Amino acid sequence: MDHQADPRIHGIEAAVLRRQGGPLRIEALELEGPRDDEVLVRLVGSGICHTDIDFRDSWSAADGPLVLGHEGAGVVEQVGADAQGVKPGDHVVLSFQSCGQCHPCLTGRPARCDRFMEANFGFARLDGSNALRHSGVRGHFFGQSSFASHTLATSRNMVKVDKELPLALLAPLGCGLQTGAGTVLNSLAVRPGQSIAIFGAGAVGLAAVMAAAVAGAEFIIGVDLNPLRLELARELGATHVINNSRENIATRIRRITGRGVDFVLEITGSPRMLLLAVQVLNPHGTVALIAGGNGPGALPGGRKSINIIQGDAVPQRFIPQLIDLYRAGQFPFDRLVRFYDFKEINQAIADAKQGYAIKPVLRISEP
Ligand code: CXF
Ligand code: ZN
Secondary structure: OOHHHHHOOOOOOOOOEOOOOOEEEEEEEEEEHHHHHHEEEEEEEEEOOOHHHHHHOOHHHHHHEEOOEEEEEEEEEEOOOOOOOOHHHHHHHEEOOOOOOHHHHHHHOOOOOOOHHHHHHHHOOOOOOOOOEEEOOOOOOOOOOOEOOOOEEEHHHHHOOOOOOOOOHHHHHOOEEEEEHHHHHOOOOOOOOOOOEEEEOOHHHHHHHHHHHHOOOOOEEEEEEOHHHHHHHHHHHEEEEEEEEOOOOOHHHHHHHHHHEEEEEEOOHHHHHHHHHHEEEEEEEEEOOOOOOOOOOOOOOOOEEEEEHHHHHHHHHHHHHHHHHHHOOOOHHHEEEEEEEHHHHHHHHHHHHHOOOOOOEOOOOOO
C-alpha cells in the first residue's frame, strides 16, 4: 500500500545495517502508526553507544537487516489512545525498554526486567511484531532503533523533558550516562568518604567520575590508556588518574588508599583488568561489572562482584535527577559530547571506535 494513501503509515528514513561492520546506509522505509500504547517520536538526536558498534561488528547476514541506535531524543508527533503522560509537541528522551509486568518491573526495578534481553535485543515488539513494514528490516532495538528520522516508543522507555533544554544533547542520558552515573549513585550507592576506582574513561566511566564527585567520594581514581581522557577525568572530579600503559595500577592504588578501594567499576571488559579489579579491592570491597558477561565467581574475604544493567535506573526518575545536576553544574556531561550530522553516522562510529569522540551524538532534525 502507498503510505501517502494511508495516514497510519509514515515514510521515514533510517540507517540500515546490511553488512557486518557496516557501513550503515540511510534508506527510505515505512513505519506503522502508533498502537494504543505507543507514541510516534520524530528524532532530533541520537547518541552512539559501544553496544551499537559491537552489534554492527558481530552481526551476521543471517540475522537480517537491522536499525540500531538506543540513545534517542525527540519530539512527540502522535500518541496512541492508551499512552500516558505525553502529548504532541512534548520533548522526550528515550531509554531502555522493559515489560512492565514481571516482578522486577512491578517493584520498580525495570533494569532487572525478566524480559530485558527480549525487550531490548529482540528487534521486535514483545509480541514479536515489527513496525517497519515490507522491507524485511527490523527495528525496536531497545524499544526505539533511534538511528532514524522517526520511531515508535512507549511510556515505559520515554522521559518527558523541559523544552528549554538542548534536546539533542540530552540523548545519551538514556543509556551510557545513566549507566555510569546510576552505577555509582543507585547500584553502589557510594557514600561520602568512600573510594572508587573506575577502569575505563569513556562516556560511562566519565559519567561515573562525575557521579562519584557528586556522592562525595574521597578517592576517585580514573584508569585509562589515553592521556587526554585521563586529563578530562581529572577536570570532571577524579582525585587521581593512572595511565595503564605506564604505571602499575595495583601499586598506585595501594599507595593512594592504604588498604584498597571500596569499589571498582570495571568497564573495559578485559579479563586482565577484571583480575586487577579484584586485587585492588579492600576486604569488603565490591567490583561492579558493566560490560556484561560473567563475573569472577567467589571472591576472597568479604569481597563481592555484581553485574550492573543500566545503573539500576528508573529512567523517569533518574534522568530528571541527572538533568538537575547538569543545570547545577555538577554533571557537565556536555564536555563528553561531539555532534555529527545524521549522514556522518559512519564517521561518528569510526571516531568513537578510535577513541577520538567520547560520546558522538547525531543531529537528526531540528527540535
Ligand atoms: C547493555 C550492555 C549489556 C547488557 C544490557 C545493557 N548496555 C547498553 O548499551
Ligand atoms: Zn548503550
